[in-house]
Amino acid sequence: MSRRSETLLEGETLTKYFGGLPALKDVTFTVAQGEILGLIGPNGAGKSTLLNLLSGVFRPSHGRVLFRGRDVTGLRPHQIAKRGVARVLQTPRSFPSMSVRDNIAIGALFAGRDRAAGRSGRDEPEYLLELTGLLDKRDLPLEGLTLQEKRLLELARALATGPELLLLDEAMSGLNPTEMERAMALIRRIRDELGVAIIWVEHVVKAIMGVAERVLVLNFGQLIATGPPAEVARDQAVIDAYLGRAE
Numbered sequence: 001m002s003r004r005s006e007t008l009l010e011g012e013t014l015t016k017y018f019g020g021l022p023a024l025k026d027v028t029f030t031v032a033q034g035e036i037l038g039l040i041g042p043n044g045a046g047k048s049t050l051l052n053l054l055s056g057v058f059r060p061s062h063g064r065v066l067f068r069g070r071d072v073t074g075l076r077p078h079q080i081a082k083r084g085v086a087r088v089l090q091t092p093r094s095f096p097s098m099s100v101r102d103n104i105a106i107g108a109l110f111a112g113r114d115r116a117a118g119r120s121g122r123d124e125p126e127y128l129l130e131l132t133g134l135l136d137k138r139d140l141p142l143e144g145l146t147l148q149e150k151r152l153l154e155l156a157r158a159l160a161t162g163p164e165l166l167l168l169d170e171a172m173s174g175l176n177p178t179e180m181e182r183a184m185a186l187i188r189r190i191r192d193e194l195g196v197a198i199i200w201v202e203h204v205v206k207a208i209m210g211v212a213e214r215v216l217v218l219n220f221g222q223l224i225a226t227g228p229p230a231e232v233a234r235d236q237a238v239i240d241a242y243l244g245r246a247e
Helices: 047-055 077-083 100-110 125-131 147-159 177-194 205-211 229-233 236-243
Strands: 007-018 021-032 036-040 062-067 085-088 165-169 197-201 214-219 222-227
Touching: 007 047, 021 047, 021 062, 021 197, 021 214, 021 222, 036 047, 036 177, 036 205, 047 077, 047 085, 047 165, 047 197, 077 085, 077 100, 085 147, 100 125, 100 147, 125 147, 125 177, 147 165, 147 177, 177 197, 177 205, 205 229, 214 229, 214 236, 222 229, 222 236, 229 236
Parallel strands: 036 197, 036 214, 085 165, 165 197
Antiparallel strands: 007 021, 007 062, 214 222
């Protein structure tokens, strides 16, 4: 897939206070179209807070979010989704009364872009079932799925909205090494086949370093490093705050 350098999302001096304490302070960054961006940091560093700002769950105390050059600061989550940003959480939130296929199809209700243009049906349920390995489970109720399969279903439903940017908030946690390798391959495939940019929060640093083109590192709500994975892994501030040793 050809790399595109156009800026898709911009966060400008994003700050969020809770009870007078900053969970996030003056974080500025960009995401390019089709880029896989890793987001790492210790527990409580502000990673989920940042995703909450980007997805409309929280409104920033200061700063703004631009998506495709338009200010989307303060829009509600469904409005953000219609503009092309989808989020996958660690805890599945599927509809238990629906089949796997119907759960995926409902994601299309939140699509705001012309999904037919240039997508060749790649956000349709059958394609997404194949992509996530759930094709043989398409008619099952949710009780027939494992926890990891339910997480894959969440991912498929998010992709059904036809996003340009996908936010993965520890959606692959708890995987064994073989499952993590498959997850890494799936993330690459989503970017390569669908052209979707991805911000991936994950505690398994090796996975992030093996997939992301750039990495952002947060600590105590502040951005302490950004750059290619190999460069970030050698950054002394990152080693002291998070990695503990050079990887």
